[in-house]
Amino acid sequence: MAETPKLDELVDVDAGTISREIFVNEEIYRQEQERIFARAWLLVGFESQIPQPGDFVASSMGEESVILCRDRAGAVHVFLNSCRHRGMKVCRYDEGNTREFLCPYHGWSYATDGTLVGVPHQKDAYGAQLDRSRWGLVEAPRMCRYKGTVWASWDPAAPPFLDYLGGYALYLDLLLDAWDGREGGAEAIGGVHKWLVPCNWKFPAENFSGDRYHGVSHRSVDMVGIGPSGKGRRDMQERNEARSLDVTFPDLGHSMIAFLRPPDAPLAPAYQDSPAVGEYFRYCEEERRRRRGAHWRLFGGPGTVFPNASPLARQPRTIAVWHPRGPHQTEVWRWYLVDADAPVAVKDFLRHYYIRYSGPAGLTEQDDMENWGYAHAASRGTVARRHPYNYEMGLGRATRGFEDHGLALPGRIADIVPGTASENNQRGFYTRWRQLMGAASWAELA
């Protein structure tokens, strides 16, 4: 199941067909753990979660528990949450502040920088035997802080994070930069949504990569109206006036739904449920136009940083991680973002909107979970697995070197009729998936 030729039969992005096997097959799942999750850059958390020396939060990389920690000297680390002696989970708290991680089984203790500092009876029991320097917590060899987010990889040979992001940084920044155009400035609201969904991790990952097509999933919300102006899911005018771009980087695996407004577009009415909030965004947009030059025109929607981190740049502004929990289950972690400098009233307004939209209690995403779960379940059978999924939408209609009124945008871009859709981004996602699954090392991919 796992040899390269077989994979080529399973994933044919040029023909627009992908076998259901890659979603339900145990062996392929096992290989994903080795070749994707033990190798790629994964989102671990936010610096704002660990402001002080000694602060830590539990997080997850692929199937495994990790500790995101700021050491006493202020340096940030990502550790495998398992003692080197007999593997005990050294940290069973979700967050806290500590001087050390004490293993409750035999009492080995690790400093916040991961070094093994305490070994009961070391002299009498181990004598010269134990070389403590070789038995500190397993640290992710690659870690990168980017505009308040923290990313890590288990593979020393992984490319630098910025190379890994490549041209996609421009789009990820649409989430992480302040709406007034300043660099960074986003912060995560306290509280992380964590829940289990009975589907393979790739269902949400590909959906967020750029599924404009599942409007029927959310028809009930469009009828009821939960948006910031009381209607639909979000404020649509700025989207409707804009060019709709599905952006993907097939050789990186990252994608985003983006929008490019006309050079002369006036401010679009938004956040009309709250004058104060409307005013805030009006002000921000002015600032943004001033600071960003032509780039003010660009804003983002949902996307996916390969393999499993999915920003949603605005309305609502969130980032999710799809942790694999076996081929048939995914644990979702979801952070919600606001401009750190926004007034409390704005933050509160957005928080309410985010919660009613997103997550297991979100009117919108409840139906996504239902669809992902039963799509997965209905794809497990012997006969079902003989019938590939269809990814033909917009095949061959994307271009590189997109430009509009002198503004060039990176990536392979499908410029679509507003209100319609393309599977340009999903094909990009699986192009990269296929590359990593087939390569024995990062070197092979270079």
Added chain:
Amino acid sequence: MAETPKLDELVDVDAGTISREIFVNEEIYRQEQERIFARAWLLVGFESQIPQPGDFVASSMGEESVILCRDRAGAVHVFLNSCRHRGMKVCRYDEGNTREFLCPYHGWSYATDGTLVGVPHQKDAYGAQLDRSRWGLVEAPRMCRYKGTVWASWDPAAPPFLDYLGGYALYLDLLLDAWDGREGGAEAIGGVHKWLVPCNWKFPAENFSGDRYHGVSHRSVDMVGIGPSGKGRRDMQERNEARSLDVTFPDLGHSMIAFLRPPDAPLAPAYQDSPAVGEYFRYCEEERRRRRGAHWRLFGGPGTVFPNASPLARQPRTIAVWHPRGPHQTEVWRWYLVDADAPVAVKDFLRHYYIRYSGPAGLTEQDDMENWGYAHAASRGTVARRHPYNYEMGLGRATRGFEDHGLALPGRIADIVPGTASENNQRGFYTRWRQLMGAASWAELA
């Protein structure tokens, strides 16, 4: 585990030994899904469940959900219940009437004849790309209606259903023909029993194929009495006066316990709890004798249409399907039959009898489930798997070309001492199981 030679070691019907591996081994189970359930004719349901155009019921073939549907033109279809786009289960209702099956994920919609009729934004999103004719619901390529029942197979090369039934049709008709001797005329009472049993699907399949031997399982019922004349499990006199035949077709896999009454047998007292019902069956039997000639003498008990459909021809009159749900679990579906033309009082009397006898709340079958579950569990261990089951009962004592007072009956028949038993039918069942598991195609089996 799955190569042919190995199977020969596991299944030795001539010696009367069968390895426990075939019941508990994951790899053999996987192969069963490919070689048996994706290939054989399976019972899907009853036409009476979908009388009107647009009527549908959810059913199951092997592990997979299917839709049994009557299209607007009145034709009957069996579809895989999974969208061709991303696999979503297009029908999550047990029954209903519809104009189309709308996929709730992206809104592809399928007509009741399976054709893909609705694709949101097809022109703008797909252009010429999508050939809708190639992306309709996956339909079972073989479907056959037989006396009110509906059967299907996933294998285009499967033999015609009547060939698949072969000489067994005579016995299946004992269930499906009206008791007064007219062709067909049976109907399923509303309501289908569906429940989970913790055992491999072959435990119930082989038990129904002809297990006269497990009287001790039901001793408690015989003591208490739930039969239609207030005693035992059923009316015994007509059985006791008859010849007891265990009928199997080893090269088809079908079997049934049958009874042949003496040519001059008077009507046997039955249904004495209700004069009206007794009278009805007396009348029916007279009609039957008149219509059927010598064949009136034949009546049936439990049986199995290979692989997993088990009729019980009378007392109680039911048909069950044993859906595999992994090697260690089975989902049972059970329909209950009456003559469509029988008086309401008769139908009601029988319904009460059927329910107290059968299914998870049936006094009789409760104990079968207990035995199948713990027989399976006790066969999973490393040491247990080294000790095959014993199928020696009545070995070499069955004959072909059975005849009695000029009435010839098809099949390999064991003519047993009334009240005793044989494993003639189980050996027939596993002979066919072995053939299908070993063959790469139907052609090989011809």
Added chain:
Amino acid sequence: MAETPKLDELVDVDAGTISREIFVNEEIYRQEQERIFARAWLLVGFESQIPQPGDFVASSMGEESVILCRDRAGAVHVFLNSCRHRGMKVCRYDEGNTREFLCPYHGWSYATDGTLVGVPHQKDAYGAQLDRSRWGLVEAPRMCRYKGTVWASWDPAAPPFLDYLGGYALYLDLLLDAWDGREGGAEAIGGVHKWLVPCNWKFPAENFSGDRYHGVSHRSVDMVGIGPSGKGRRDMQERNEARSLDVTFPDLGHSMIAFLRPPDAPLAPAYQDSPAVGEYFRYCEEERRRRRGAHWRLFGGPGTVFPNASPLARQPRTIAVWHPRGPHQTEVWRWYLVDADAPVAVKDFLRHYYIRYSGPAGLTEQDDMENWGYAHAASRGTVARRHPYNYEMGLGRATRGFEDHGLALPGRIADIVPGTASENNQRGFYTRWRQLMGAASWAELA
């Protein structure tokens, strides 16, 4: 995963590293069932559980249910709890007294010596076919009664139990002999603790083999005090005055934590919560010194009889069996021992102490379960499995031919600084594990 070379990479006791794979890998687990549990001598129960002819108790060997039974003639047997016909579990009671085991499926019945004595309709149904002598209950071909305990092996080629125990008998006797020095004389209190722990069976097996190191696990108990003198976990003075010996037999796999008191040691104060109990043990120790010569000085702690029977010689005095239930779960069975001749008051005092110390409600062992469970869980991941556990403690510091004041003790013994620890015993355990896993037969091991 299961080939010998691979095992050598996984288990390197000389270097003191062992891969996490052997705890979490499905294939290695499967091989353990074949090569260890279907082959080694396993503890089945106590003769005191079946005093009378016809008495039986259900027990377990590896994953499988067995019956420990005393036949009508008084002989003890161990049977696989599965009918030879279709595998039904013939005994679903935990204990009782019976004339036969009647299978509830088809009624085959087995005498208490395992012979198939009842076959319904044998003459009519089987004729000469069925050779009953070949279809009795599967009996463990090797069974041995040792000082009130009953052991069995599924492998006819297994060495005699006493050879299997070898020099370890001296240490096991510390549990099974009366404290006053007489042979045997221990009895199991009524009631067996049975519970599930979410970890591989080797976590508790190696922990009991000689883990003096996990004091931090039980710090809370040391603070609270549950010992027989109201302090700590147990009476420490006799331990503190003694030499601390970690004893292992690498070529047998058995180990124990033992203590050797000085030749001239006075009676150490103990059981001070009850003068009567203190007096009883004072008396027993005098007797013991009289009867045992120099050997009175030796007493034991926890240990493991390879693979999964763990005596704890005193304070508390128990023996546990770690039944594998898949790679990720263990079912613990725990018996509690007292001198059969001890006064009721002494037995009752000890019973209270045992229960508050041991088992799922025991203040001490509750924390062991927490550690084993999360150590196992944190070792399952792809990255975690790349980092072996550390078994370097006391490497190379054990000796054979231990002697003290003329008293020689068998085994490879680490003489450790009181209060400290060594992993001498765990290395012994895995040395033997490696031998059995690599050998195709007992002959190979000879």
Added chain:
Amino acid sequence: MSVEAHLAELLLQREIEAFLYREAELLDERRFEEWLALFTEDARYWMPIRRNAPSDAPERERTREGVDVNWFDEGKDTLSRRVAQVRTGVHWAEEPPSRTCHMVTNVQIVRTDGDEAAVKSRFLLYRNRVETETDVLVGKREDTLRRIAGQWRIARRMILLDQSVLLVKNLTFFI
């Protein structure tokens, strides 16, 4: 309302809760004959099968009493045979006996009419047997209770199990 009237209301609620708790006690202590005696001679015991039906076709949602195949649709005679079966000692599905626990909550008296009371309640039935076999059934009951000679009796019980495919292998207990 008068003190007496209020008190009467409270006593009725108490009486009926006590009755249902007592019933649960008899079932879990396997005192089935005493349990049977709680039913009137003309009692009906009905448990429909639940179906997955569109929200706008609720009539398809459950099978019909006296017409369709149900899980249970019987009177006292059949109930008595079930009890007799358990007592044979060879009803293997209950040998060894299951450990059951009927938790009864949300007791509502929805209507009283002379000597009859329409009572709704919720149940969680926990069953554990042999080694690790465990089942949990949850749902609602709608009872018609009748006071006969000062004692409450069950004249009719409808059990609405919140499952479609039954997730247990058999129903060898009463709800």
Added chain:
Amino acid sequence: MSVEAHLAELLLQREIEAFLYREAELLDERRFEEWLALFTEDARYWMPIRRNAPSDAPERERTREGVDVNWFDEGKDTLSRRVAQVRTGVHWAEEPPSRTCHMVTNVQIVRTDGDEAAVKSRFLLYRNRVETETDVLVGKREDTLRRIAGQWRIARRMILLDQSVLLVKNLTFFI
């Protein structure tokens, strides 16, 4: 205490238990509009996320109302939209409708103050849908009930679900 005083206490307990059972009935019978009507116009509906915190740092144990991201933190308007969504007939997560059962126990009136009562209760919410999908949620509720025009209303509800990682895929029901 006087008979009247005792009686008043008993009646209040009875009234509030009846109110909570009635609420559960409305929810499980999917009579959501009637359920909504049980809430005051200014009602608060809050369900925090639970965290694993050291026993000596309980303040970290749950997310804060009005400040952090919670599972629910809303008023009647949002609740109304949830109800409206179920009624669209295209809220796929509830099509076919789930079979739910709210078991309410341990009803405690912890404080009464004029027309308000602070009430604690425990819930077990069982959900089963489609074929075999089954969820069980267990936890506590702390309600502030207010008597308006003689009718009890829910002015505030805090739901303490005893889970940290939510073990169900969505929360398309009310607790």
Added chain:
Amino acid sequence: MSVEAHLAELLLQREIEAFLYREAELLDERRFEEWLALFTEDARYWMPIRRNAPSDAPERERTREGVDVNWFDEGKDTLSRRVAQVRTGVHWAEEPPSRTCHMVTNVQIVRTDGDEAAVKSRFLLYRNRVETETDVLVGKREDTLRRIAGQWRIARRMILLDQSVLLVKNLTFFI
């Protein structure tokens, strides 16, 4: 019966239900010292092991108090040590603390005798901890309550867990 007599009955039931709910609240809020104070000094706390025995040998069905090995068979002193252990902060099995929920139902006063009441109840104990670890224990309790200085106290508790093989890894909580 007189109004007073009826009222007394209702009040006793109410008092005892309130007492058991209060006890559950103290346990789930981890107010263990207050919980301990609910026990008399001579209290007995017993939880037998359940066995699978033939229906005609019920005497084998559970282990004996004061004789056999049980899950619990102790007095207040041992209970106090359990509480003290939780408070050490290094009782790893409860660090981080478990989220527990004691649902108490079917409260029956089976006998009163002066200041003592024999009370039966059913429990469902839900435990969830760390990420996804979840346990459910269901069974019965038989308590002897004693009124001391106007306050109810637990003089004896027998816990009948409906499991034979214990399906949870440890019992670090109270039932």
